[in-house]
Amino acid sequence: MxxxxxxxxxxxxxxxxxxxxxxxxxxxxxxxxxxxxxxxxxxxxxxxxxxxxxxxxxxxxxxxxxxxxxxxxxxxxxxxxxxxxxxxxxxxxxxxxxxxxxxxxxxxxxxxxxxxxxxxxxxxxxxxxxxxxxxxxxxxxxxxxxxxxxxxxxxxxxxxxxxxxxxxxxADDRLSVHGRLSTHVLDTHSGKPAAGISVVLTELSDLGEARVVARAITNSDGRTDQPLIGGRPVPIGRYELMFAVGTYFAGRGVSLSDPPFLDQIPLRFSVSDPEGHLHVPLLVTPWSYTTYRGS
Incomplete structure (x- = not known):
């Protein structure tokens, strides 16, 4: 076009x-x-x-x-x-x-x-x-x-x-047709942003196969360089964010069990506002994690 x-x-x-x-x-x-x-x-x-x-x-x-x-x-x-x-x-x-x-x-x-x-x-x-x-x-x-x-x-x-x-x-103005989905990983064990964590966003499906939407690595601020979805609507639906935290903590010399208690952390959530900003952060230690709906 x-x-x-x-x-x-x-x-x-x-x-x-x-x-x-x-x-x-x-x-x-x-x-x-x-x-x-x-x-x-x-x-x-x-x-x-x-x-x-x-x-x-x-x-x-x-x-x-x-x-x-x-x-x-x-x-x-x-x-x-x-x-x-x-x-x-x-x-x-x-x-x-x-x-x-x-x-x-x-x-x-x-x-x-x-x-x-x-x-x-x-x-x-x-x-x-x-x-x-x-x-x-x-x-x-x-x-x-x-x-x-x-x-x-x-x-x-x-x-x-x-x-x-x-x-x-x-044009100089824009139509309000875009949303944004973002994440942020905080290492609450060390008290700093978690850099270098692999993040995979997947669209879930009942009748068909799940579809990977985005892959990213967190930067020095614990965020992805670009929104996981941006510059378009965030489709209404069910999603999963997968965070590879076991590799992250192992790489920082944290003493872990074998296998680690937390390795891959999946967060499942839903989107209902395609033009809104949905922020899904992860606060994590080698033994626990929390999340919340941000914006």
């Missing part, structure tokens, strides 16, 4: 403006076409507000067509026929291109149940979810009536569009 500066979009032809932003909303260039008349925009937030206003002001038929322009999730037939580059990247980011047989069956079941009830595809901003939490959301939204679900679908379309616009347009 080639980035465009907002200053260039403010002065280019209407045709070029529409071409650049045509797929911010899936297969719906009419939204960019309507927003073009509101130029110039002071920032990307103003641009996004104009695009949302075009959707909010559209009639029921246009809004339903916008919903129906989106593909079903994890649909092999649609993948063979070809998704938009944006939809393909979004579904791949959550692992919907590499599901287990059990996961495909689960997605097929809820897709069919959803379409049978509502007559349009289930839409969710998958960059904000894990595979497991998408399936949970499916089940919750199947309880809605059609009117409530159409509003929920438009809300998710806005979230998808905001992330696409954030990737596409550079």
């Amino acid at each position: 080639s980035q465009k500066s907002l200053s260039d979009l403010n002065v280019c032809s209407k045709a070029d403006f529409v071409a650049a932003l045509a797929n911010v909303f899936e297969y719906s260039p009419w939204i960019a076409e309507q927003a073009a008349s509101a130029r110039p925009f002071a920032g990307v937030n103003a641009l996004f507000a104009a695009m949302k206003a075009a959707v909010d002001g559209a009639g029921p038929d246009h809004r339903l067509a916008l919903i129906k322009a989106h593909p079903d999730l994890a649909d092999k037939t649609q993948r063979a026929a070809g998704l938009t580059a944006e939809s393909s990247a979004e579904q791949n980011s959550v692992g919907l291109d590499r599901l287990s047989d059990a996961e495909y069956e689960a997605f097929e079941r809820v897709n069919n149940a959803y379409r049978a009830k509502f007559g349009f595809p289930y839409i969710v901003c998958v960059r904000r979810y894990t595979k497991d939490s998408v399936l949970c959301d499916f089940e919750l939204r199947l309880r809605n009536d059609a009117s409530t679900e159409m509003q929920a679908s438009i809300g998710e379309i806005f979230r998808i569009a905001a992330l696409r616009l954030d990737q596409l347009v550079t």
Whole structure:
């Protein structure tokens, strides 16, 4: 996806403006076409507000067509026929291109149940979810009536569009679409930050395989040089952080049992706010550890 500066979009032809932003909303260039008349925009937030206003002001038929322009999730037939580059990247980011047989069956079941009830595809901003939490959301939204679900679908379309616009347009301001997950290890036996500890972040799954999201080594401050997840939403779901503390204490000449009482420490936790900052620290000695929810 080639980035465009907002200053260039403010002065280019209407045709070029529409071409650049045509797929911010899936297969719906009419939204960019309507927003073009509101130029110039002071920032990307103003641009996004104009695009949302075009959707909010559209009639029921246009809004339903916008919903129906989106593909079903994890649909092999649609993948063979070809998704938009944006939809393909979004579904791949959550692992919907590499599901287990059990996961495909689960997605097929809820897709069919959803379409049978509502007559349009289930839409969710998958960059904000894990595979497991998408399936949970499916089940919750199947309880809605059609009117409530159409509003929920438009809300998710806005979230998808905001992330696409954030990737596409550079401006002085930013859309509030990113979260952060970080950690910090403190050696309370020595009373200092724990440097050189291997940290592995894994996304947990009920029906498929667990997926390693990030690997890092703590620096001299006991932190990782970069957030474990940053510059994007932190997907709703269940995770595990694994800390290799046995190797750390052995390397510092601490007298340990053989094997050490604490070797690999797993911390399991859940994420519920994709745009928030979740900090998961570890306070550790060779014989004990504690953690808490930081921010």
